[in-house]
Amino acid sequence: MNLFIFNSKTKKPIPRIILFLVLLFLSDRFLFFLISSIESRLLVDHSFKKNFIDYSKNKNFNTIILGTSRTLEGIHPVYFSSLLNQNAYKEAQFGKGPKYNYLFYKFYKKHCGVPKVLIYGMDYFMFNLDSRIRWLHRFNHQENKDYFGNFLMLLKYKKNIDDFTDIMLEKLKQGLGESGNLVPLRDFVKIQKYRGVDFEKIRIDSERPDRFKHFRYHKFPGVEGDYFLKLLEECQKDEVKVILVFIPNYYGTNVTNIQRQLFYEDIHKIVKPFDNINIYNYNKIKKFPLKNREYFLNGGYGLTNSHLSKKGAALFNRKFLKDIKHHYD
Amino acid sequence: MIFTSIDFIIFLSIVFSISLVIPYKIKWMFLLAASYFFYGNWNIDYLVLLIIPTLITYLIAIKMNSIKLTVSRKRLFIIGLILTLAGLIIFKYADFIITTFSVLMSLFVDKISLKPVHLIHPIGISFFTFKLVSYLIDVYRADIKPEKHLGYFALYISFFPQIFMGPIDRARHFIPELKKRVPFDIDRVISGVQLIAWGVFKKMVIADRISIFVNEVFQNPQQQGINLIFGAYFYAFQIYCDFSGYTDMAIGISRILGFKSIRNFNFPYFSTSISQFWNRWHISLSTWLRDYLFLPIAYSTMRRLNSSQPKRIKAEAWGYTAGMFVTMFLGGLWHGASWTFVLWGIIHGLYLIASYSTKKARKKIMKTFRLNKFSRLHRFFSILITFNLVSFAWIIFRSESFHKALIYLKNIQFSIPDIGIAHLIFNLCLIIFFVGLEILYKNRDKFNFIKKMPRLSKIAAFALFICFIIIFSVDVSNEFIYFQF
Structure with missing residues (x-):
């Protein structure tokens, strides 16, 4: 047996490896702090609180809509006013996980009062989400980072760093006088009038491959699930009607997310102690034409995420608002 | 398990550790x-x-x-x-x-x-x-x-x-x-790890980031203006960084395990001619095609024609033409079961045949106008022309069909696109940065400061490089382009 014996030759690399690991650790921390400080100085929306308070005066919002990009594309306040004659405010957007939504609710309650209805768009991966730092900065939220829990902070907060580089690109576009993305990501005023987009060509592949990736459900509480529970408790205390809605995904995405049933069961278990929560699930072919690609921007076999198109959102909002109308009576 | 996945890192660590102790x-x-x-x-x-x-x-x-x-x-x-x-x-x-x-x-x-x-x-x-x-x-x-x-x-x-x-x-x-019996050598292992890191950088930082722009441009070529020209150039870098990135990782892994692998790329976009490009691009494939297709076909054709000279063209020329056409036709087909790949191969074949047939004439022109005196300028323009010829062919390679390739070419204009040029500028800066690194690496023997750097500085630079990869890498769930072949 040719055993790996520690001798002078094999001992030699050990100090080098240790030195490399130490330098990697230090470089990681240095760059992480550098990016975080640039982010907080240059990119944080310090005027958000004042702007929002000024904007929401006299608007009499009785509904707030929370969630991520799926909710951003799926539920539109314009339909609330045209179909239900109700004033809804949508805060949902990419990067706003349960923690952000909880903090926003607390902020909203403090400055605008308690809403009548809170609508929360549910995501299959919602308990695996990190709320982005740039959103959390709005509430001067000091992230309790565990500096010694992970060897590489850059890897742990990779999603936030990706956000940072995307924002720098947006800044570059603005600097060149170009319009940003199709969706005005940070203008909360424009989002209220947003009805979604339709692509010229359908971008979803309907053909089911013989082999494709499947995604498991990350169980509650996951990363920020505790904040979701806190939000529900806060709403119960404030006697707010909570509507949890499973917005339709393209059929292929539903097949891809193989533990959807577990997800639904998990949510039902979480909400059982509460008497003010109603669940609406539109991920059923009987409730919504999940196989019609015109109604979706993306999604498919092997893709865990799916968003409604403008056409799809128009249909979905009509169905959804018809179903929840009685909550406003 | 792709090389850039956590599963593979675990797998490799286990294989490497066991291979050290196993008889x-x-x-x-x-x-x-x-x-x-x-x-x-x-x-x-x-x-x-x-x-x-x-x-x-x-x-x-x-x-x-x-x-x-x-x-x-x-x-x-x-x-x-x-x-x-x-x-x-x-x-x-x-x-x-x-x-x-x-x-x-x-x-x-x-x-x-x-x-x-x-x-x-x-x-x-x-x-x-x-x-x-x-x-x-x-x-x-x-x-x-x-x-x-x-x-x-x-x-x-x-x-x-x-x-x-x-x-x-x-x-x-x-x-x-x-x-071979390979004793443990830390320098070899370090060199392998460095090569893997370089490959990861090329794939996840350069190729995957450029792919966002390239995919958008190729999917929606209408009203893209100047973006279409850069889309072709960027695709050239995307496929190079994707494929050579993988190869670097493959060679690096082999090196860690103690085996020397053949070099597969040799700075192909610094080539001064198409034939030089094929001596530097996917070397293991091009030498395979040369040894097992081109040379046998060329020699066989020459032998058959032997003393006769059809249309006063030498047997050697016929041999080269026949060999090159068949080789590049099949070389294109090897890349994929699609006529766009075949056409791409044929285009390169035509480039090579044209280059071969005009070799003497070009040398004469060079001599007549004394252009051989301006060797650096001549080299610069040769590289530029070669790169443009290769990038044009990549448009065909990348397009899903002839029809889409034609649409792409028709829409090329020297105008600012509707969606702006911010993305273009960003990707251009990225590529210039990458090319700068490649030039530095290519000429590293000329830079004494690299050799004289103390060990601590080298280790610190490598640690910073790893952090840089983490910060700027993109996870677009992109498999390597050449996986499909």
Whole structure:
């Protein structure tokens, strides 16, 4: 047996490896702090609180809509006013996980009062989400980072760093006088009038491959699930009607997310102690034409995420608002 | 398991650790098991497509070597070639053959339509099949003796760093490598790790980030203006960084395990001609095509034409033209079962034939106008022209069909696109940064400051480089482009 014996030759690399690991650790921390400080100085929306308070005066919002990009594309306040004659405010957007939504609710309650209805768009991966730092900065939220829990902070907060580089690109576009993305990501005023987009060509592949990736459900509480529970408790205390809605995904995405049933069961278990929560699930072919690609921007076999198109959102909002109308009576 | 996944890092760590302690005599067994596990992890059913041709080629090579009679030897060789290529033709080209045949027949017979069979294309089949074919040909030609140890031969074919995307290492080089007793060498391991990191940087930072822009431009070429020109250039860098990034990782992994792999890229976009480009791009494939297709066809054509000179063109020229056309046609087809790949190959073939036919005339012009005095300027323009010719051909390669390629070309304009140029500027800066690093690396021997850097600075620079990769890498769930081949 040719055993790996520690001798002078094999001992030699050990100090080098240790030195490399130490330098990697230090470089990681240095760059992480550098990016975080640039982010907080240059990119944080310090005027958000004042702007929002000024904007929401006299608007009499009785509904707030929370969630991520799926909710951003799926539920539109314009339909609330045209179909239900109700004033809804949508805060949902990419990067706003349960923690952000909880903090926003607390902020909203403090400055605008308690809403009548809170609508929360549910995501299959919602308990695996990190709320982005740039959103959390709005509430001067000091992230309790565990500096010694992970060897590489850059890897742990990779999603936030990706956000940072995307924002720098947006800044570059603005600097060149170009319009940003199709969706005005940070203008909360424009989002209220947003009805979604339709692509010229359908971008979803309907053909089911013989082999494709499947995604498991990350169980509650996951990363920020505790904040979701806190939000529900806060709403119960404030006697707010909570509507949890499973917005339709393209059929292929539903097949891809193989533990959807577990997800639904998990949510039902979480909400059982509460008497003010109603669940609406539109991920059923009987409730919504999940196989019609015109109604979706993306999604498919092997893709865990799916968003409604403008056409799809128009249909979905009509169905959804018809179903929840009685909550406003 | 792709190289940039956590699963693979765990797998490699285990393989590396065990390979350090395992006795030399059974090391091949362990690496073979690891390689089959690696391939089977993708799809266990397709392991059969790897093992059976390996056994067939092994047995036929041994038998061929024992036969003295030329006719029987040739017959056995042809059978071996057919059996080895059968898997590749059936799984990769069946639908292509069926649909092409269907289209041709429909010109003569109404209402004829054959249904494609939709077989799953086993990853890496083009690469390991070419290894098998090159081995068989080398044994037939008596360039090498057949390998008697089935284990080493199977390991050569299935070696996990190379199986998915090459390099297509030759048996005469790599089987002896596998048999070497390799003592632990920290410098070798460090060098391997550095090469892997460089490959990850090329793939996840450069290729994947550029791909966002390239995909958008190729999917929606209308009103993109100048973006379309840069889209072609950026795709050139995307495919280079993607493929060479993978190759660097494959070579780095082989190095860590103690094996020297063939170099596959040699700064191809610094080429001053198309022929030089093909000496620097995907070297293992281009040398394979040269040795097993081009030279036999060219010499065979020349021999047949021998003393006659059809249309007053020398036999050598005919030989070159025939060899080059067939080689690049099949070279294009190797990349994929689509006529766009074939056209891409033909375009390169035409470039090479044109370059060969005008060689003397160009030399004369250079001499007449004394352009050979301005060697640096001449070199610069040669590189620029070559890069543009290659980028144009990449448009065809990247497009999903002829029709889409035409739309792309038609929409090229020197105008600011509707969506703006911020993305273009960002990607351009990224590529300039990357090219700068490549130039630095290429000329590293000229820079004394790199050699004189203290060890601490080198380790710190590497640590910063890893952090840089983490910050700027993009996870677009992009598999490597050459996976599809």
